[in-house]
Amino acid sequence: MGATDALKLEKQRPHDIVDVSKAVPQMQFDMRYFSSHNFVGRRIHGYEQDACLLTEPAAAALKKVEEKLLPMGLTLKAYDCYRPQSAVDDFVHWAADAHAEKMKAEFYPSVPKDRLFEEGYIAAHSGHSRGSTLDITIVPLDSIIPRVTEKTTLANCAAPQSARIPDNSLDFGTAFDCFGLVSHPSYQDIPPQAKANRLLLQSLMTDAGFVPLDTEWWHFTLKNEPYPDTYFDFPVTHFSP
Ligand SMILES: C[C@@H](N)C(=O)N[C@H](C)C(=O)O
Numbered sequence: 187m188g189a190t191d192a193l194k195l196e197k198q199r200p201h202d203i204v205d206v207s208k209a210v211p212q213m214q215f216d217m218r219y220f221s222s223h224n225f226v227g228r229r230i231h232g233y234e235q236d237a238c239l240l241t242e243p244a245a246a247a248l249k250k251v252e253e254k255l256l257p258m259g260l261t262l263k264a265y266d267c268y269r270p271q272s273a274v275d276d277f278v279h280w281a282a283d284a285h286a287e288k289m290k291a292e293f294y295p296s297v298p299k300d301r302l303f304e305e306g307y308i309a310a311h312s313g314h315s316r317g318s319t320l321d322i323t324i325v326p327l328d329s330i331i332p333r334v335t336e337k338t339t340l341a342n343c344a345a346p347q348s349a350r351i352p353d354n355s356l357d358f359g360t361a362f363d364c365f366g367l368v369s370h371p372s373y374q375d376i377p378p379q380a381k382a383n384r385l386l387l388q389s390l391m392t393d394a395g396f397v398p399l400d401t402e403w404w405h406f407t408l409k410n411e412p413y414p415d416t417y418f419d420f421p422v423t424h425f426s427p
């Protein structure tokens with residue numbers, strides 16, 4: 187049985203998908219699956235451009251979060267937004283190849299690759315494909331996203347912030363997509379400032395109507411998502427309304 191069997195799969199982009207860069211102007215975008223700086227180590231299928239696409243109600247909820255962050259000199263940064271089912275299938279195929287471990291030292295240093303799905307760090311049917319889920323952090327307003335190339339030396343994502351690959355994110359105790367217990371929002375053995383940052387992100391996001399995930403501090407799904415049963419498979423591209 188394939189990963190997409192028994193799903194309500196829709197290949198057309200629905201009318202209420204928006205480009206979040208237009209809906210939430212001061213937000214930043216560091217679209218990791220369009221780049222090679224991710225746990226696979228190359229661009230993921232289905233990401234044709236560096237766009238962050240979400241349903242209109244999810245983008246409107248983010249705008250509410252943004253309105254609270256801007257007066258604090260902070261803004262949101264997305265790492266992933268809508269994720270096509272073909273990208274999820276790419277993750278599934280990557281996971282089946284035990285030798286493809288190029289990025290282990292950075293992204294899953296303490297979890298065996300064959301446990302990543304079972305332990306809840308990657309989903310074969312992801313909320314991201316329903317268009318109202320995103321991976322997000324908080325960054326200082328007007329800060330610059332550091333350039334990371336394939337030549338950058340890998341560093342453990344759970345190391346203290348100064349020893350990780352540079353990111354303009356506030357410290358949340360780990361880098362993005364750091365698969366392991368330390369990324370669980372409830373994990374206590376992280377610096378006090380990182381704990382405070384997790385609380386800030388989670389309270390702003392839940393107040394705006396998002397539901398957190400218990401295995402990843404960066405992952406949130408809009409509670410009243412408009413497509414709770416539909417998994418989309420149109421490519422990620424910028425588009426004009
Ligand atoms: C892969 C990671 N960024 C993520 O989003 N994980 C959840 C569990 C998902 O794949 O839906």
Ligand SMILES: [Zn+2]
Pocket residue numbers: 266314320321404405406
């Ligand atoms: Zn996610």
